[in-house]
Amino acid sequence: MLKEALVNKLDYDELSNCMRCGFCQPACPTFRETGYEAASPRGRIALMKAVADGVMEPDKDFVDQMNLCLGCRACEPVCPAGVPYGQLIEQTREAIEEVQEHPWWVKAVRKLAFFHLFPHQKRMYQLGGLLRFYQRSGVQKAARKLGVLSILPKQMREMEAIMPEASGKGIVDFFGGTVIPAVGERKYRVGMFHGCIMDVLFNETNRNTVRLLSEAGCEVIVAPDQVCCGALHAHSGEREQARHLARKNVAAFHKADVDIIVSNAGGCGAMLQEYDHLLAEDAERQEKAQWFASRVKDISEVLALIVEPKEWQSLPQRITYQSSCHLRNGMKVTKEPVSLLQAIPGATYVQLREGDRCCGSAGIYNLVQPEMAGSLLDEKMGHVAATQADILVTSNPGCLLQMKAGIHRAGLEGKMEAVHIVDLLARVQQEEKPLSTPK
Amino acid sequence: MLPESIREELRAIVGEKSCLDKQEALVAYSYDATPMQQALPDVVVMPKSTAEVQQVMRVAARHHIPIVTRGAGSNLCGGTIPVGGGIVLVLSRMNQIVEIDEQNLTITVQPGVRTVDIHQAVEALGLFYPPDPGSMVISTIGGNIALNSGGLRGLKYGTTKDYVLGLEAVLPNGEVIRTGGKLMKDVAGYDLTKLLVGSEGTLAIITEAILKLIPKPQTQRVMLAMFADMAQAARSVSDIIANRIIPGTLEFLDQGTIRVVEDFKQIGLPTDVAAILLIGQDGEPQTVDRDMEQIAAICQKNDAVQIKVATTAEEADEVMTARRSALAALSRMRPTTILEDATVPRAAIAPMVAAIQEITGRYGLQICTFGHAGDGNLHPTCMTDARNTEEIERVEHAFEEIFAAAIDLGGTITGEHGVGIVKAPYLEWKVGAAGMEIMKGIKHAFDPHNLLNPDKMFAKQSRNRVVVQRA
Ligand SMILES: Cc1cc2nc3c(=O)[nH]c(=O)nc-3n(C[C@H](O)[C@H](O)[C@H](O)COP(=O)(O)OP(=O)(O)OC[C@H]3O[C@@H](n4cnc5c(N)ncnc54)[C@H](O)[C@@H]3O)c2cc1C
Ligand code: SF4
Ligand code: SF4
Numbered sequence: 023m024l025k026e027a028l029v030n031k032l033d034y035d036e037l038s039n040c041m042r043c044g045f046c047q048p049a050c051p052t053f054r055e056t057g058y059e060a061a062s063p064r065g066r067i068a069l070m071k072a073v074a075d076g077v078m079e080p081d082k083d084f085v086d087q088m089n090l091c092l093g094c095r096a097c098e099p100v101c102p103a104g105v106p107y108g109q110l111i112e113q114t115r116e117a118i119e120e121v122q123e124h125p126w127w128v129k130a131v132r133k134l135a136f137f138h139l140f141p142h143q144k145r146m147y148q149l150g151g152l153l154r155f156y157q158r159s160g161v162q163k164a165a166r167k168l169g170v171l172s173i174l175p176k177q178m179r180e181m182e183a184i185m186p187e188a189s190g191k192g193i194v195d196f197f198g199g200t201v202i203p204a205v206g207e208r209k210y211r212v213g214m215f216h217g218c219i220m221d222v223l224f225n226e227t228n229r230n231t232v233r234l235l236s237e238a239g240c241e242v243i244v245a246p247d248q249v250c251c252g253a254l255h256a257h258s259g260e261r262e263q264a265r266h267l268a269r270k271n272v273a274a275f276h277k278a279d280v281d282i283i284v285s286n287a288g289g290c291g292a293m294l295q296e297y298d299h300l301l302a303e304d305a306e307r308q309e310k311a312q313w314f315a316s317r318v319k320d321i322s323e324v325l326a327l328i329v330e331p332k333e334w335q336s337l338p339q340r341i342t343y344q345s346s347c348h349l350r351n352g353m354k355v356t357k358e359p360v361s362l363l364q365a366i367p368g369a370t371y372v373q374l375r376e377g378d379r380c381c382g383s384a385g386i387y388n389l390v391q392p393e394m395a396g397s398l399l400d401e402k403m404g405h406v407a408a409t410q411a412d413i414l415v416t417s418n419p420g421c422l423l424q425m426k427a428g429i430h431r432a433g434l435e436g437k438m439e440a441v442h443i444v445d446l447l448a449r450v451q452q453e454e455k456p457l458s459t460p461k
Numbered sequence: 462m463l464p465e466s467i468r469e470e471l472r473a474i475v476g477e478k479s480c481l482d483k484q485e486a487l488v489a490y491s492y493d494a495t496p497m498q499q500a501l502p503d504v505v506v507m508p509k510s511t512a513e514v515q516q517v518m519r520v521a522a523r524h525h526i527p528i529v530t531r532g533a534g535s536n537l538c539g540g541t542i543p544v545g546g547g548i549v550l551v552l553s554r555m556n557q558i559v560e561i562d563e564q565n566l567t568i569t570v571q572p573g574v575r576t577v578d579i580h581q582a583v584e585a586l587g588l589f590y591p592p593d594p595g596s597m598v599i600s601t602i603g604g605n606i607a608l609n610s611g612g613l614r615g616l617k618y619g620t621t622k623d624y625v626l627g628l629e630a631v632l633p634n635g636e637v638i639r640t641g642g643k644l645m646k647d648v649a650g651y652d653l654t655k656l657l658v659g660s661e662g663t664l665a666i667i668t669e670a671i672l673k674l675i676p677k678p679q680t681q682r683v684m685l686a687m688f689a690d691m692a693q694a695a696r697s698v699s700d701i702i703a704n705r706i707i708p709g710t711l712e713f714l715d716q717g718t719i720r721v722v723e724d725f726k727q728i729g730l731p732t733d734v735a736a737i738l739l740i741g742q743d744g745e746p747q748t749v750d751r752d753m754e755q756i757a758a759i760c761q762k763n764d765a766v767q768i769k770v771a772t773t774a775e776e777a778d779e780v781m782t783a784r785r786s787a788l789a790a791l792s793r794m795r796p797t798t799i800l801e802d803a804t805v806p807r808a809a810i811a812p813m814v815a816a817i818q819e820i821t822g823r824y825g826l827q828i829c830t831f832g833h834a835g836d837g838n839l840h841p842t843c844m845t846d847a848r849n850t851e852e853i854e855r856v857e858h859a860f861e862e863i864f865a866a867a868i869d870l871g872g873t874i875t876g877e878h879g880v881g882i883v884k885a886p887y888l889e890w891k892v893g894a895a896g897m898e899i900m901k902g903i904k905h906a907f908d909p910h911n912l913l914n915p916d917k918m919f920a921k922q923s924r925n926r927v928v929v930q931r932a
Contacts, residue, residue, distance in 0.1 A: 038796040038847065043494050043788075044535050044599045048575075057507075057553050059534070060489035072488045077499075083485040102789035103798070 024080045027117035028073050033110065037071040040064065040105045046097035051380045051398055052090055060087055063097035063107050070114055085122075088114050090394060092387055093257050094347035094380035099354070108352065109299065112256050119259025136260050140218050140250040141267055143192070150222035151190025158187075176392070184426035189225035192216060193232060194244050196225070202232055202242040209239040209328060213280035213317075215271075217290050217419075218250035224419050230448035231286045231321055237451065238328040245278040251285075253293035253348075256300070257385050265304070268297045272307060272314045283314065286321040286444050288418040289385070292352025294318040320349055321444055322417060326358040334450040336368030341446075342411035343371075344402070344425060346418035347380050359417055359443055366450050374414075375405040383424030399424065403432040414440045463503045467524055471506055471548075474516045479507040479554070490549040493534035493541040494596075495883060496799050497847050502529070502543040507551045511629065511637065511668040514550070518666065519635040521548060527915050530662040532573065532604030535596040537800055538881025540608065540661055544916045550666065552603050558582055559669065565643045566674045567626060572603025572667050579672070589677040591618035594877070595788070603667050609659035611877040613784075616835030617707045618675075620877065622658045629669035630657060633908040643671055656903070661879050662914040664907040678743035682753050683710065683780050684770040686760040687734040691715070694736035695811035697763045698834050701740070702807070704759060706752050710741030711835030712784050715814055718791065718829040718842075719783075725790035728782055734766055736814075738834060739784045787831045788842075794827065795844035801860055803867040804876030807837040816866040817841050824859040826852070838876035865890070885920035 046063040047053050053062035060069060066087060072078035088111065095108045124132065139145055156162050193216055194200055212235055216228050232242050248271055252264030271294070275283055285291035293300075298315040301307050341363050349355050356378075364371045382388055382398030406414055406428065414429070416422045425440035463482075472480045481487075482504045492499045503526075508514045521528045527547030534541050543549050556573035561582060568583060568590065576597035579590050593612035594600055600610065606628070611620035627641030641647055641654040657665060688694040694713060701708065714722065714737045723730040730737065738760070742752045757768050771777035792798040805813045814830055817839075821828040832839040841863055845856050864874045864887050874880075874887045889897050901919060904911075 035796060039792075041494070041496065041792055041798050042492055043596070044533060045596075047533070048598050058486075058489070059551075060485050065489040068492060069485060069488055077501075078484055078488050081484060083483050087485055103792040104789075 023121045024085075024117060025073060027120045028070070028080060028114065031113040031117040032070055032074050033113065034074055036105055036110060037067060037074060039103050040067045040071070041103050042068070043102060046101050046107070049096040049100045051092060051094065051096065051382075052394065055394060055397060061090060063101075066091060067105065067107070067110060070110060085118055088118065090391060092347075092380050092382070092384040094384060095351035096347060096378070096380060098351050112259075112261060115257065115259035116261040117259075122259075132258075136255055136258070136263055140254060141263070143218060143221070143249060146218050146222050147190050147192055150188040153185075153188035153222075154190055157185075180427045180430065184423060184430055186223050186423075188223055189221075191225070192221040193225065193228045194246070196229055197232065197244070200244045200246050202236050202244070204239045204241045205237045206239055208241050210241070210281045210324075211279070212240040212242050212324065213275045213278050213283040214242050214244045215248065215251070215283055215285045215290060215294060215318075216244060217285070217287050220287050220290070220419055224422075224442065227286060227419075227442045227444050230444045231284070234321075234325060234329070234444065234447060234451060235284065238325065238330075240324070240328070243278045243280055245274045245280070247274040247277075249274075251290040251293045252300075253289050254385055256293065261300070264293075265300055268300050268311070269304070269307060272297060272301070272310050275314055275317075276310050280317065282319050282324060283317045284319055284321050284324050286417070286442070288320065288346035288349025288353065288355075289420060291318060291320050292348035295353055318353075320353055320355045320358070320417070322358040322362055323355055325447065326362055329362075329447075331362070331365035331367070333452050334365070334367055334447075335452060337366050337450050338368040339412040340370045340372055340410060341366070341413045341415060342374045342377070342406065342409040343415045343443075344374055344377050344381060344406070344421060346416060346421045347384070349417055350378060359415070362443065362447065363415060366446075372409045372411055374409055374411075376402075377405075381421055381424045381428070383420040385420060388424060388427075399428050399431065403428045403434070406438075407432060407434060412438060413446065414438055415443050415446055416440065417443045463526065467520065467526070468504060470520050471504060471517060474520070475506055475508050475513055479509070481505040481507075490531065490534075490551065491543070493531075493536050493539065495537050495539040495542065495881070496797055497853070498539040498542045498882065500542050500544045501546065502549040503546045505549045505551060507554050509554050511631065514552075514631045514666055514668055515635050515637060517548070517550060518631050518633065521912055522634055522910065525910060525912065528666075528912055529914055530603070530607070530666050532601030532607075533575070533596075533599045535600045536604060536608060536879060536881065537802070538608075538661075538875070538879040538883045540879055540881040540914070540917060542882060544882060552666075552668075553601060555668065556601075561586065561588075561674075562643065563588075567643045567671050568674055569669065569671050570602055571669055572601060572606075574602050576600050576602055576605055583674055584677055587677050588674040590624065590672060590674055592621045592624060602670060602672075606658050606667055606670055607660060607662050608877070608879040611833070611836070611838065613710050613712060613833065615833055615838065615877075616711055617709045622655060624673045625654055625658050625670060626673050627671035628654055628657055628667055630665035630667045632665050633910065633912045637668075638665070641671065645673075659879070661881060661918055663904055663918055664913065666913070678709070680746045680749050681709065681741060681743040681777075682749050682771065683739065683741040683777050684753060684757065684768060685780050685783065686738045686740060686757075686765045686769075687731055687767045688736045688738070688760075689734055689764065689766050691735045691814050692811040693763045693765075694738055694834070695808070697738060697760050697765070698810065699808055700759045700763065701756055702835075704755060706742075706755060708740050708752070708756065708835060709743040710739060711833065712739040713737065713810075713831060713834040714739075714783065714787060715818075715830045717827075718787050718831045721790045721794060721829060722783055722786050725793065726782060726786050728779065730783060731767065737783065739780065784831070791829055791842050791844060795846055797845045797847040799843040799845065799856065799860075801841050801843070801863070802838070802875045802878040803841065803864055803872060804836070804838045805867050805870045805872030807835065809870040809872065810834060810837060810839070813839060813867065813870055813872070816870075817863055820859050820862045820866070824855045826856060826859055828859070833876075836876070837872065861887070880918045882917055882920075885916075885918055888918065888920070
């Protein structure tokens with residue numbers, strides 16, 4: 023059954039385009055960790071092709087191997103043949119999902135998360151409100167004190183410990199509207215993609231994003247009717263649901279008629295940029311999907327284009343940067359975040375050794391593959407500690423949480439903080455100029 | 462199928478986790494970088510020490526099981542395909558640099574060390590290990606030695622064989638031999654070190670190597686010279702050398718490659734020229750400057766259409782991009798890319814390229830050529846589609862003619878990629894019947910039961926090809 027699903031889903035042309043040169047291997051974290059050919063991009067592609075060719079039955083080992091892949095796509099930019107590995111692994115996971123029999127509770131959790139929670143922004147805010155209540159009311163403190171959290175697996179406990187303060191309100195509530203005018207002369211009309219979890223757990227980052235854009239001369243449109251980007255769905259084999267979400271987003275932003283669509287989460291941005299591929303078979307929406315995909319930019323790209331670092335306050339600290347995989351390998355954004363950080367007056371930028379290697383967060387990877395994620399994180403924190411930085415900057419919420427967990431794990435708390443690039447830039451931006459009608 | 466008792470024996474030696482026989486592992490070690498070749502082993506074994514290699518070899522010898530030694534599997538001759546099943550012995554876990562001896566200028570390494578790691582380790586000390594195969598970010602030194610790999614610096618600095626001073630190797634009966642040492646001179650008996658270099662895993666399993674290092678050149682400069690005529694480019698190559706300049710790098714791209722690269726990268730290469738030479742020199746700054754000036758003058762005299770000398774690091778990088786992007790650009794054209802390897806005396810480069818172009822046209826194929834002009838090592842590269850069996854037939858015939866043309870011009874069927882299974886049918890063309898007999902005798906002396914990499918180098922019949930098609 024899985025075999026048929028794979029044969030149907032996998033792009034055989036792309037499988038054939040892999041020339042098995044192995045150039046992708048040094049970039050792959052799971053290969054470096056194991057030294058095992060099957061745990062490398064070349065190996066995984068060979069396994070997929072072996073199934074498509076009928077040389078191999080897709081058994082449990084096959085599925086396990088595909089699940090061990092972080093989906094970090096570090097293998098893509100180094101591939102001479104330009105094999106789109108990210109798409110192949112998504113196709114594989116879609117096929118696996120189609121035939122996989124989950125235990126009832128996994129089914130329930132997946133259904134709840136993928137279909138009833140993430141796609142419905144209102145429910146996300148409600149959940150955020152609940153979480154905020156938990157954090158604020160003393161229940162969290164009590165729970166920690168009583169040790170009831172010890173029933174959670176270690177990785178979950180680590181996550182609970184570093185969970186940022188949630189919000190029950192989104193940015194639209196904060197700014198009291200969906201249009202935030204530009205300060206001064208308008209340079210661009212920017213559509214703000216606020217994300218699903220981003221707007222609940224990192225609402226401050228979203229607010230800072232709007233503020234930075236507006237102060238730099240962008241009219242910011244928080245397109246109403248936008249929904250979750252669908253990245254979690256696509257990476258977990260729910261591509262159909264991802265398509266459904268993509269259609270909604272394309273319509274929402276098209277209606278808002280913006281010049282640029284900005285994302286401040288590398289994971290979402292890469293997904294948004296691939297909507298044209300995701301909706302490739304949807305002839306009716308092709309043009310609009312391309313319109314959408316070609317406008318998606320990361321916040322650092324937009325800021326590098328328009329902000330004036332000269333007006334920034336001095337920040338005499340050591341700063342290092344962990345680049346997020348999907349920002350780097352998906353959106354191909356590497357220079358802008360670094361040049362923004364280097365432009366901060368007074369700051370010393372230190373390059374993080376292997377700052378371009380996955381931190382092991384990878385969506386919910388750290389929860390489902392704790393062993394591999396843990397060893398990747400420990401290695402990462404070794405390099406981080408060596409920078410002796412005061413601030414560790416990232417540009418994706420998942421990576422930010424993972425870095426916070428890493429700092430906790432490595433005993434670096436108090437010595438170093440992990441910060442989203444937008445929040446750091448908001449810190450150095452000269453005192454707030456008045457923004458329109460903040461509530 | 463290997464009986465369970467033998468698997469038990471192997472597991473007892475290397476441990477449960479380093480002895481794999483699940484389907485996934487067999488598929489993952491059934492191929493290397495060679496297009497269209499694939500065969501499943503019975504078991505994959507990943508030893509961590511010479512002692513483990515010895516014991517595995519003894520098990521294989523006792524039960525007559527073929528062993529295919531594997532580094533990174535980046536070879537292009539089918540060298541690591543287990544055509545007869547058996548054991549694939551993966552050495553990538555023996556990846557320690559044992560010692561860098563700055564007194565004797567040597568480095569001692571285990572076979573699984575990546576070539577690029579050797580470069581980095583010695584360059585940090587101001588030393589230099591010149592062999593730089595295009596695959597060095599993945600290839601292992603064991604694979605480099607077994608295939609006597611070359612690279613961009615072959616003309617001036619030689620290839621792997623010129624840097625191997627001593628080896629430790631496990632013979633098919635499980636004995637360990639040591640050849641050479643940290644010695645620059647050694648004429649005690651036959652030179653077994655040189656015999657093992659390039660032996661393609663058919664004679665012994667290399668488990669440690671002592672390599673020669675040299676001081677790192679102080680500066681490096683590069684230029685691109687473009688020619689309207691292949692013969693003029695080739696003449697420039699001969700003239701440069703006749704003028705007693707040995708460049709560190711002397712590479713060329715033919716028109717087909719230039720077009721594809723320009724299409725892919727848009728770096729402003731003129732697409733109407735017949736050839737581009739990429740010329741580099743390294744060494745003392747003054748000598749390098751002088752050589753670069755003379756080389757430019759020679760190219761000018763041979764009617765170079767344009768010469769671009771890099772003055773800054775960024776410009777140098779831009780110039781190198783042309784050569785570096787060749788494979789990437791070509792491989793994006795069609796699903797299957799066959800990167801071949803033939804060498805002619807460097808004076809015969811122009812007629813060889815002409816022959817390749819003529820053959821390509823006659824068979825109606827897409828073959829572009831680039832390579833190491835300085836040492837006559839060409840890489841005719843065919844863009845095709847393995848699913849098109851009719852076209853693949855034509856590709857095989859075309860390459861057969863290309864190899865024949867190389868031999869006719871005094872060349873050879875492979876300059877650096879090795880014989881393996883792919884070139885086995887043609888080896889006799891190069892070495893003759895008597896040469897084949899001697900080689901078979903050497904193989905028999907080392908490996909009387911034909912356990913190590915059977916069916917490689919010596920073809921069972923004259924044409925022996927395994928093309929896997931979609932089931
Ligand atoms: C894109 C690309 C570019 C390349 N460029 C070059 C180039 O510029 N120059 C060049 O020469 N080659 C080149 N190659 C070919 C290949 O990378 C080299 O031949 C390399 O040396 C192979 O190393 P490996 O570790 O991958 O060996 P493998 O492919 O694993 O093995 C190669 C052969 O060596 C044997 N072997 C491996 N390890 C041992 C050992 N320890 N003891 C005994 N036998 C052993 C194997 O049985 C096999 O026959 C290129 C390949 C690719 C894909
Ligand atoms: S680098 Fe690309 S072509 Fe080479 S093995 Fe990896 S995926 Fe295949
Ligand atoms: S996506 Fe990341 S983990 Fe997966 S194969 Fe590519 S490099 Fe390896």
